[in-house]
Amino acid sequence: MVTAIILFQLAIVLSLIFIGARVGGIGLGIYGMVGVFILVFGFSLPPGKLPIDVMLIIVSVITAAASLQAAGGLDYLVGQAAKFLRRHPHHITFYGPLVTWLFCLVAGTAHTAYSLLPIISEIATSSKIRPERPLSVATIAASLGITGSPVSAATAAIISNNLLGAQSIGLKDVMLVCIPASFVAILVAAFVQNFVGKNLEDDPEYQRRVREGIINPNEDAMKMQVAESAPNPHAKRAVWAFLLGVALVVTFGLFPQLRPQFTIANQTRTLSMPETIEIIMMASAALILLVGKANVEHAVKGSVFGAGMNAMVAIFGIAWMGDTFFSGNLPFFQTHIATVVTQFPFLFAVALFFMSIMLFSQAATVTTLYPLGIGLGISPLALLAMFPAVNGYFFIPNYPTEVAAINFDRTGSTRIGKYVLNHSFQLAGFITTFVSIGVGYVIIAFAY
Template identity: 70%
Template sequence: MVTTLVLIQLVLVLVCIFIGAKVGGIGMGIYGMVGTLILVFGFGLAPGALPIDVMLIIVSVIVASAVLQSTGGLDYLVGQAAKFLRHHPDHITFYGPLCCWLFCLVAGTAHTCYSLLPIISEIAQAKKIRPERPLSVSVIAASLGITGSPVSAATAAIISADILGGKGIELGDVILVCVPASFIAIVAAAFVQNHIGKELAQDPVYLTKVKSGEIDPVADEQNLHQAETHPNPQAKYAVWAFFLGVIAVVFFGFFPEFRPHYVDANGQLTAVSTNNMIEMIMMSDAALILLVGKGSIQKTVSGNVFAAGMNAMVSIFGVAWMGDTFFKNNQDFFVNHFSGLIQSVPFLFAVVLFVMSIMLFSQAATVRTIYPLGIMLGISPLYLLAMFTACNGYFFLPNYPTEVAAIGFDRTGSTRVGRYVVNHSFQVAGFITTVVSISVAFVIIHLL
């Protein structure tokens, strides 16, 4: 009876995602909220945690990016990058994801990639490269940055005393194993992804958008040429102001001891959280960008970056809340059903981690929930460390905030959710990076 009920709820979640993806735009958020309402009113589930911090991070980062666009800074940045990419444009599929990975590795959160995704998309589109290729790998690379970051919640969880920290695994071990494994996996995925999908000029969705006038490739090329040859000198200062904010986020993420501290309700001296730092810094940075770049608030809210960001926020509001409501209420069911499987074949623990990360929607939650089981079953701590990147499986369903944002930022429509929901743009890159990173991690632990 319980199994049937959980399956019915899972089907409901998938149907809502399917309908929302087909409607497009904010449809995913709207139908995600319908699913949340049915789960709560129809099945009596407790509402999951609202994705407030994720939404506020998106707002703060997108406001800064949209202000940068209004000052001409985004065009300037794209133009400077285009100079490098002109003779070897295919490299955006490699360099874009590696930049996202590096940002997230240092900052400890995948949400820092929001500032890079629109830039990657615009460079690819202007150079007639299918944006799906770099965007799909970039989103996966952002997640890989978490499972290796010295400041992420997932890393803090895995090296805690009650998990691998008590078995002799320290932060240096995580960095030594997971960072090179992730780097190699991203390069491998980018190589494959660079040959997937039709060329942009042959993509029917893109051609439809061109025909309708929604996209003007001639104007895009002219704007790119203008940005390369006659950059707005004022925009340069806006770009530096933008990067100042990004650098500040990375710095405080990497060195939490420099964050402001306050006395909490328990009388303990507590550092400001990473999420709060991102929100305060990036929203304040928008003011600095406006000042030095002489931007316009009216242009900011009318630009496509702002529109795409707000679309992503609405989508995340409904979909992420629905996912959290379903998985949190059925957590015991999934843990109990997968624990029996792992007892017979220990190496299947990586599969369990992968599947559970889809359900739990968080690397840190997956570590906290499933890793004690691996320790109890006697799996080698080094093997458990090598399987760390399997906790990034939540790309499987296209409802994670970075996936939704990437789909929104791709004006060509090449980054999309397929007819069957699970056949989306991030699937190939996700599976390649998972398999390669775990394989390389096992090689590293055997060599070192």
């Protein structure tokens, strides 16, 4: 009887996740809250922990990133990347994804990928390199940049005091494990992609588009206009202000002894990492607006701010629903599956992978499932090595970065296959997932 009730609750949770994902935007949060209502009022489960730290970190980081966008800083960064990539056109399959990954790693958001993907596509096309090769890896690299970024919502979630932060896993651990793991995974995927598909000039779809005049092989590659030729000096200062904030976050994460200490009621405590990120990034936003001469109204109207607030609402509902369900039924999971998952931790990585497909969010996946992993007694270091598994939403080719990459490829080499799931991003996605998790396990085996 108990098993049937829990399975029924799980069916409700998964159904609401599916509905929320289909609605999109704040739909995940809204329908997640419907799930909280049903679980609390219908099944009398105690409400789970609210992901307050994660939500506030998202607000602070997105405010800084949105201010950077308003000051023209994102355009400036993209322009500098374009200059570099154009100087190395024949290595675009390696450099394109690595630059995309680096930008997302520093900015904490995958939105920079939308500006870089058309550049990568045009450079590859003009160099007679099949655009599918760099575009497929670059799209996946954007996600990998999030799982390792010191200022991403996903990293904030995993090191929060509700999750691995309480297990003595901090920012330096995430960076030490995930950054090299992602870097190696991207190189491996890029190497393999160099052998995928026919050469561009031999591709039937490309030949058809040339014959019909859709593509002119002799036309100049798309130009980056102002971002490359005449960068805004205020934008450059805004970038330095943003990077200063990121550098401070990294410094205080790597050296916790530098953080202020307080004595309250005869108890001494150190400023927590979530509080540190929130204070620094909100203060950085003020500095960015000041030196970048940006209009604060433009910051809140930009795409970065809107997407960030959507993420916060989504996490508010979906993560609270997930924690309510798993925490309320934790004794059942500990009794029935703890032994199996502890002996075969990769099964939890599989669960992370498939949950991310439904949630379309690394941070939401972390806040939804990681409490269960901790409750089941899985090693915190193993959970850290599995972090890249939350990037599984490439599996179904409807994520915005994938759709954008397909549309930016004028040659038609980046595509969705006849059976939908046989698309251009599948191979690169699985390679980077397996390699990054594997390298992560190697790092924790030797470094801890």
